[in-house]
Amino acid sequence: MASTTTLSAPGTAPVFWDDGSHHPQQGTLLGFWLYLMSDCLIFAVLFATYAVLGRSYAAGPSGADLFDLPLVAANTALLLFSSITYGFAMIAMQHGRQRHLLAWLAVTGLLGLGFLSIELFEFSHLLHEGAGPHRSAFLSAFFTLVGTHGLHVTFGVVWLATLMLQVRKRGLTHENKRRLVCLSMFWHFLDVVWIGVFTFVYLMGSLG
Amino acid sequence: MSASHQHDHAHDDIGYHATLRGYATGFGLSVVLTAIPFWLVMAKVLPPGLTGFVILGFAAVQMLVHMVYFLHMNAKVEGGWSLLALIFTAAIVVIMLAGSIWVMFHMNTNMMPMPDPQAMRHMP
Numbered sequence: 001m002a003s004t005t006t007l008s009a010p011g012t013a014p015v016f017w018d019d020g021s022h023h024p025q026q027g028t029l030l031g032f033w034l035y036l037m038s039d040c041l042i043f044a045v046l047f048a049t050y051a052v053l054g055r056s057y058a059a060g061p062s063g064a065d066l067f068d069l070p071l072v073a074a075n076t077a078l079l080l081f082s083s084i085t086y087g088f089a090m091i092a093m094q095h096g097r098q099r100h101l102l103a104w105l106a107v108t109g110l111l112g113l114g115f116l117s118i119e120l121f122e123f124s125h126l127l128h129e130g131a132g133p134h135r136s137a138f139l140s141a142f143f144t145l146v147g148t149h150g151l152h153v154t155f156g157v158v159w160l161a162t163l164m165l166q167v168r169k170r171g172l173t174h175e176n177k178r179r180l181v182c183l184s185m186f187w188h189f190l191d192v193v194w195i196g197v198f199t200f201v202y203l204m205g206s207l208g
Numbered sequence: 209m210s211a212s213h214q215h216d217h218a219h220d221d222i223g224y225h226a227t228l229r230g231y232a233t234g235f236g237l238s239v240v241l242t243a244i245p246f247w248l249v250m251a252k253v254l255p256p257g258l259t260g261f262v263i264l265g266f267a268a269v270q271m272l273v274h275m276v277y278f279l280h281m282n283a284k285v286e287g288g289w290s291l292l293a294l295i296f297t298a299a300i301v302v303i304m305l306a307g308s309i310w311v312m313f314h315m316n317t318n319m320m321p322m323p324d325p326q327a328m329r330h331m332p
Contacts, residue, residue, distance in 0.1 A: 029224075030286045037297040044301040048308035073246050080238055083278055087231035094226060181224045188278040192271050195242075199267035203249045207256040 032182045036189045039152075043193050046148055050141040050201060058136035063205025066131055068122070072202045075118045076194065079153075082111035083191045090184055098172055101180075105164050108187070112157045119150050142201065149197055152190050159183055225280070234277025241270040 054063075089104035123143070126132065133143035163183060167176050245263035248254060254262065275281040275294075283291050 030289055033286070033290045034293055037293050040297050041300060041304075044304050048305050051305065051309045052312040069246065069250055076242055076246075080235070080242065083238075083274075084231055084235040087226060087235075087278065088228075090224070090226040091228055091231070094224075177224075184224075185279060188274060191278070192274045195267050195270050195274065198242075199245060199263050203245055203263050204260050206249055207260055 028178055029181060029185075032185060036185060039189070040193075043145075043148070043196070046141075046145040047196060047200065050145050053137040053141040054201075054205070056137035058138075060136040060139070061129075061131050062138070062208065063142075063201070064208040066126060066129075067202050067206050069202065069206055071118060071122060072198055075115055076198050078111050078115045078118070079191055079194050082108045082115070083188055085111060086184055086187050090180065093172065093177060093180055096172055098167060101172070102164055102167060105160060105167075109157055109160045109164075112153055112160070116150060116153055116157070119146070123147075145201065146197060149190065149193055152186075152193075156183070156187055156190060159186070230277050230280075234273055237273045237277070238270055241266050241273065 085104050085108045089101050089108060092098075092100035092104055126139075131139055133140045160183060163176070163179055166179070170176060245266045248259050248263060253259070281291065281294065285291065
C-alpha cells in the first residue's frame, strides 16, 4: 500500500517496528494448554459434586461394597504404562524414527483400549448388580465422574489412531509433530486426572 | 522473548524436549507413589482416617511428579504463561473443591437432625 511507504523516505527500505519477536513461538501449544486447564475445571466440578454426594447412598450399596480394588489397580497400571509408552513415542519422534514412533503409539493405543475394556466391564458389572447411576446420588456422581474420564480416554484413543494414519501418510512433518505434542499433553493430563479418581473415588471410597 | 532466545532453538523445533531419563524418573516415582496408597488401603495398615489423609498427600505429590516429568511443566515453557495458567487453575480448583465441601458439610450437619417443632417455634 502506498500509505505505508510514505512513512520512510523514498528509496530506502520500509521500517517495520513490529518484528514479531514478542509473539509466542508456539501459539498452538499454549492454546492447547489453556484448553486442558478449562478441561481441568470440568473435572474439578465433577470432583466437587462427588465430594458432596459421595456419601449419599440412599440406603443402597457404598463404595466399600462395590469397588474391586485389584481391578482398579490393574486399570491404574495400564494407564501408567500407557503414559511411559507415549513418552517413548515422543522420544522416537524427536529422533525422527517414524517406525519406532508408530510402534510405541500402537502400544499406547492398545493400553488405552485395555483400560477402557476394564472400565466398561466394571460398569456393566455394576449395572448388572442393580448399582446403576439411577440407584443413589453417590452412584450418579460416580458414573458421571468416571464416565467423563473414560469418554476422554476414548477420544484420546480415536485421536491417537487418527494421528497414526496421518504420520503414516505424510511422515513426521512439523504439523504432525505439533499434533503429537498436543496429544501427549492430553494423554498425560488424563493420567493426572486418573490419579485423583483412583485416590479420591476408589481408595477413599473403599475405606468406608 | 529476546532474539538470542530464538537462536537457541533449531528451525524445526516444536518447543518440546523429552528425555528418556526424565520419563524413566517420572515413571519410577509414579509406580512407587501409586503402589504405596494401594497397599495402605488394601492391607489396612493405618486407621482409616489417617489413611485418607496420607493417600491424598501421595496423590498430590504424584500429580506434581506427572506435571514435571510427563507434562514438562516449568517456569520457562511459553515464557511462563503455561505455569501462570496452571497456578490460576489450581487456585480456582482449590476454592471450588474446598468451598463446596465446606459449605455442603455444614449444611448437612445443620440439616440432618431435624429439629422438633417445639424448638423450631423459638427459632428466629
